[in-house]
Amino acid sequence: MLVAAEIKNLVEPAQLTDLDITWLPADQPTPKGDWVAIVPLLSRWVGGTELKNLPNVRIVANVAVGYNNIDLVAAEMRKVLVTNTPGVLTDATADLTWALILATARRLIEGVDLVRSGQWTGWHPEQLLGLELRGRTLGLFGAGRIGQAVGRRAVPFGLRLLYTARTPKPEFERETGATRVDPTRLFAESDILSLHVPASPETKGIINIESLARMKRGAILINTSRGDLIREEALATALERGQLGAVGLDVYTEEPAIHPRLRAAPRTVLLPHIGSATEETRRKMAAMAIANVQSVLGGKPPLTPVY
Numbered sequence: 001m002l003v004a005a006e007i008k009n010l011v012e013p014a015q016l017t018d019l020d021i022t023w024l025p026a027d028q029p030t031p032k033g034d035w036v037a038i039v040p041l042l043s044r045w046v047g048g049t050e051l052k053n054l055p056n057v058r059i060v061a062n063v064a065v066g067y068n069n070i071d072l073v074a075a076e077m078r079k080v081l082v083t084n085t086p087g088v089l090t091d092a093t094a095d096l097t098w099a100l101i102l103a104t105a106r107r108l109i110e111g112v113d114l115v116r117s118g119q120w121t122g123w124h125p126e127q128l129l130g131l132e133l134r135g136r137t138l139g140l141f142g143a144g145r146i147g148q149a150v151g152r153r154a155v156p157f158g159l160r161l162l163y164t165a166r167t168p169k170p171e172f173e174r175e176t177g178a179t180r181v182d183p184t185r186l187f188a189e190s191d192i193l194s195l196h197v198p199a200s201p202e203t204k205g206i207i208n209i210e211s212l213a214r215m216k217r218g219a220i221l222i223n224t225s226r227g228d229l230i231r232e233e234a235l236a237t238a239l240e241r242g243q244l245g246a247v248g249l250d251v252y253t254e255e256p257a258i259h260p261r262l263r264a265a266p267r268t269v270l271l272p273h274i275g276s277a278t279e280e281t282r283r284k285m286a287a288m289a290i291a292n293v294q295s296v297l298g299g300k301p302p303l304t305p306v307y
């Protein structure tokens, strides 16, 4: 099997004993050959051409919960199974989302820069005034595993919760007092809007000139989902004009490239896609991907199929 070389140190050697592995670094193209499984990172595109070049492949075991780097139609047509790593990264990603919420609301990076620059002249009653969270509205665009975990963490902060999802979440509503609304209301009423839908043709570019114009002036936008959800140029314009209060991002359309105007825009907290980056979570993700391959090669169903 072909396995992303970058997970080598994260996998327990005992899990690999019966496997014949070719380690594939992320900067090398997907080769042609008779491998029966591939375990890619989310940065590797696995489409029709790659699958055609791997005619014996039976499973693509992505080391991520998102799977927008895999052409599902091409995989299904070739009867190739696709798996992801749901659940194990929910807490880590929800924690990082909260790190971005607090960093943007309380202007953490500006404060750090001020201290580091040596320009701080002392306490001032109007210095770096941020957004008080209690009583504000947190809008969740998507309320699956991660969206709900972010929502549950909002309760002690005294935030009012709104969410948009395709199906209602009665237990989440009971637990947190959240209300399901349509996207129009979500955009109009959120003081902080956090994105938790997967990247798909329906969600591509949902943050664009029109939706940004519907947001409250001074609102905060957070994205720890996928870069494809945002039109980065429109977002840069909204920041430059002071239309948005702040933006916290972990993901970008053309990672690792970031739109230069977005990089230069004021009031941003830009992270290098570290949502699931804890030792425990990354180990669990690697183990789950390998376990999916073992299950399928052993004639059993995949543990976490995406379709």
Ligand code: NAP
Binding pocket: 065, 066, 067, 086, 087, 089, 093, 141, 142, 143, 144, 145, 146, 147, 164, 165, 166, 167, 168, 196, 197, 198, 199, 202, 203, 224, 225, 226, 250, 251, 273, 274, 275, 276, 277
């Ligand atoms: P999930 O459990 O599948 O939740 C997805 C949510 O999005 C569900 O509530 C779903 O609605 C909703 N949704 C899907 N399509 C929609 C649409 N067109 N309109 C409105 N709502 C829609 O996924 P998850 O585990 O929470 O993960 C969410 C995403 O986070 C992943 O896809 C991945 O891209 C991203 N992620 C990023 C990082 C990172 O490192 N930054 C780490 C982990 C995950 P229903 O519940 O009604 O189906």
